[in-house]
Amino acid sequence: MPQLNGGGGDDLGANDEMISFKDEGEQEEKISENVSAERDLDDLKSSLVNESENNSSSSDSEQAERRPQPRPDLDSYEKTRDYFSEAFRRQQDGGFFKSPHYPGYPIFMIPDLTNPYLSNGALSPSARTYLQMKWPLLDVPGAAGLKDSRSPTPGHLSNKVPVVQHAHHVHPLTPLITYSNEHFSPGTPPSHLSPEILDPKTGIPRTPHPSELSPYYPLSPGAVGQIPHPLGWLVPQQGQHMYSIPPGGFRHPYPTLAMNASMSSLVSSRFSPHMMPHHPHGMHQTGIPHPAIVSPAIKQEPNTHDHMSPSMHSKSPGPVKKEEDKKPHIKKPLNAFMLYMKEMRAKVVAECTLKESAAINQILGRRWHSLSREEQAKYYELARKERQLHSQLYPGWSARDNYGKRKKRKRDNKPDSTPEDFSISNKKQCVQYLPSEKMCDSPASSHGSMLDSPATPSAALASPAAPAATHSEQAQPLSLTTKPEGRLHHHFLTGKPSGSASSSISIPIGTSGSHSTPILPRPIPFSSLHHSMLSPPSPFHQAALHSHHALFQSQPLSLVTKSSD
DNA sequence: TGTCCTTTGAAGGTT
DNA sequence: AACCTTCAAAGGACA
Numbered sequence: 124m125p126q127l128n129g130g131g132g133d134d135l136g137a138n139d140e141m142i143s144f145k146d147e148g149e150q151e152e153k154i155s156e157n158v159s160a161e162r163d164l165d166d167l168k169s170s171l172v173n174e175s176e177n178n179s180s181s182s183d184s185e186q187a188e189r190r191p192q193p194r195p196d197l198d199s200y201e202k203t204r205d206y207f208s209e210a211f212r213r214q215q216d217g218g219f220f221k222s223p224h225y226p227g228y229p230i231f232m233i234p235d236l237t238n239p240y241l242s243n244g245a246l247s248p249s250a251r252t253y254l255q256m257k258w259p260l261l262d263v264p265g266a267a268g269l270k271d272s273r274s275p276t277p278g279h280l281s282n283k284v285p286v287v288q289h290a291h292h293v294h295p296l297t298p299l300i301t302y303s304n305e306h307f308s309p310g311t312p313p314s315h316l317s318p319e320i321l322d323p324k325t326g327i328p329r330t331p332h333p334s335e336l337s338p339y340y341p342l343s344p345g346a347v348g349q350i351p352h353p354l355g356w357l358v359p360q361q362g363q364h365m366y367s368i369p370p371g372g373f374r375h376p377y378p379t380l381a382m383n384a385s386m387s388s389l390v391s392s393r394f395s396p397h398m399m400p401h402h403p404h405g406m407h408q409t410g411i412p413h414p415a416i417v418s419p420a421i422k423q424e425p426n427t428h429d430h431m432s433p434s435m436h437s438k439s440p441g442p443v444k445k446e447e448d449k450k451p452h453i454k455k456p457l458n459a460f461m462l463y464m465k466e467m468r469a470k471v472v473a474e475c476t477l478k479e480s481a482a483i484n485q486i487l488g489r490r491w492h493s494l495s496r497e498e499q500a501k502y503y504e505l506a507r508k509e510r511q512l513h514s515q516l517y518p519g520w521s522a523r524d525n526y527g528k529r530k531k532r533k534r535d536n537k538p539d540s541t542p543e544d545f546s547i548s549n550k551k552q553c554v555q556y557l558p559s560e561k562m563c564d565s566p567a568s569s570h571g572s573m574l575d576s577p578a579t580p581s582a583a584l585a586s587p588a589a590p591a592a593t594h595s596e597q598a599q600p601l602s603l604t605t606k607p608e609g610r611l612h613h614h615f616l617t618g619k620p621s622g623s624a625s626s627s628i629s630i631p632i633g634t635s636g637s638h639s640t641p642i643l644p645r646p647i648p649f650s651s652l653h654h655s656m657l658s659p660p661s662p663f664h665q666a667a668l669h670s671h672h673a674l675f676q677s678q679p680l681s682l683v684t685k686s687s688d
Numbered sequence: 689t690g691t692c693c694t695t696t697g698a699a700g701g702t703t
Numbered sequence: 704a705a706c707c708t709t710c711a712a713a714g715g716a717c718a
Contacts, residue, residue: 455699461696488696523699
């Protein structure tokens with residue numbers, strides 16, 4: 124992505140991962156922003172839910188319940204302070220602490236410490252060294268010290284969220300840390316157990332809907348009993364790597380020394396330790412099916428293995444294996460947004476009753492655009508590492524290999540845009556946020572506005588979330604829809620992360636920056652424009668904020684659902 | 689049961 | 704070079 128470390132090639136563990144703590148004030152401000160953003164999201168979702176539930180009685184009550192909430196800013200401010208105090212305290216105790224809502228990445232950027240070459244997940248000396256160098260404040264217990272996972276309370280231990288937990292127990296960098304451990308998170312406390320997750324109605328810790336737990340607590344009783352490693356949060360659990368492992372085992376193309384800490388974090392989190400001694404049938408030795416290995420039978424296309432790298436064919440998984448079993452599906456590495464989504468989804472889901480992924484993704488898309496430059500940069504960097512690692516693990520793999528493995532997507536109704544099509548697209552119409560300019564009345568115009576307001580990642584980076592943004596978003600009419608209006612391509616994004624943050628004041632946000640949804644220009648959060656702009660917002664920005672805000676207030680939330688059709 | 693939906697980004701193919 | 708297509712995650716909705 125955009126000018127990460129000046130495109131710093133191999134600087135894994137890049138500087139941007141090491142954003143140091145800011146001044147308390149600034150930190151708090153940031154946190155406050157994030158909390159506000161969350162509230163914003165909450166409100167948004169609340170609206171969505173209300174909308175989708177079609178004036179159900181609960182919607183009113185739910186909203187009513189939300190309103191009484193004290194001022195989020197002040198409240199969250201204090202809350203945040205508490206978080207930090209608690210964090211500090213726990214840190215002092217050598218324990219683990221919860222994260223503030225979104226305290227910034229620095230303290231989260233704890234790479235998975237598991238040495239990929241230590242199959243038992245023991246913390247390697249190098250990893251410890253790395254950790255301590257990177258996180259001097261962190262008390263990194265030795266493997267021995269962490270041996271006993273039974274002692275730490277589940278709330279503090281999570282294989283998914285090492286050391287620090289996100290407010291909703293989703294580490295911002297979870298994807299990197301323990302890539303996809305959501306299927307096995309014995310240590311991750313259910314969100315309902317989280318002190319900060321309260322039932323909006325009762326104010327007491329709520330019992331989440333079963334579906335809320337599913338992503339993180341899909342363990343079967345048997346699986347629970349296998350919580351094998353004491354290091355819960357440090358040890359990648361079975362079944363969680365992202366990429367398939369060649370049935371013959373993982374042949375690491377590089378010597379240990381070639382793998383730096385960042386890399387090892389990826390490897391350990393997504394590829395190891397299952398990568399090492401691989402167990403046939405994609406089954407971990409624990410007996411739990413290995414998620415990383417996508418069953419070839421699922422969506423296997425003949426000849427796909429032809430594109431496999433030689434290493435893929437090096438070994439035969441087993442004598443009795445079917446031929447398909449030899450061709451594990453190697454998934455694409457996740458891009459930055461995917462990583463973000465993976466991490467944030469649970470949080471979003473936990474915050475609302477909205478479960479539909481499509482809607483969730485729209486929210487995530489908005490939030491993605493509202494991320495600060497640094498925050499997005501983190502994910503871009505992670506994604507870059509993911510790709511790097513992936514390419515190293517599967518030198519011969521090509522994205523093309525997976526083509527056709529997924530059912531052909533119905534190539535939407537976008538082609539000939541007849542008047543009817545147009546009307547259809549109107550359903551998903553973008554709300555007109557800007558009176559005079561760049562109304563996205565149509566996909567085309569949407570693109571047009573993109574031209575003026577690059578939706579490139581770099582541009583997005585220039586459009587972070589901040590109190591201002593949050594504020595505006597709260598009043599901002601959101602046009603969310605699950606109804607396709609004809610899938611638009613976003614190749615305007617092919618303006619790949621150039622790194623040059625656009626100075627445009629209009630940023631694409633809203634339900635989508637690209638595809639079907641309109642570009643929703645909105646005021647750029649003061650803090651997001653640039654670091655230097657954190658302080659006094661210019662009259663220009665204020666004006667922009669005001670105008671947008673006014674507009675947003677005048678625009679009702681529009682949720683177009685399929686059912687509405 | 690399988691696909692769609694929805695998001696952004698990456699990659700590869702096509703024009 | 705620009706454009707187009709597919710896939711990556713996720714889970715409810717739908718055929």
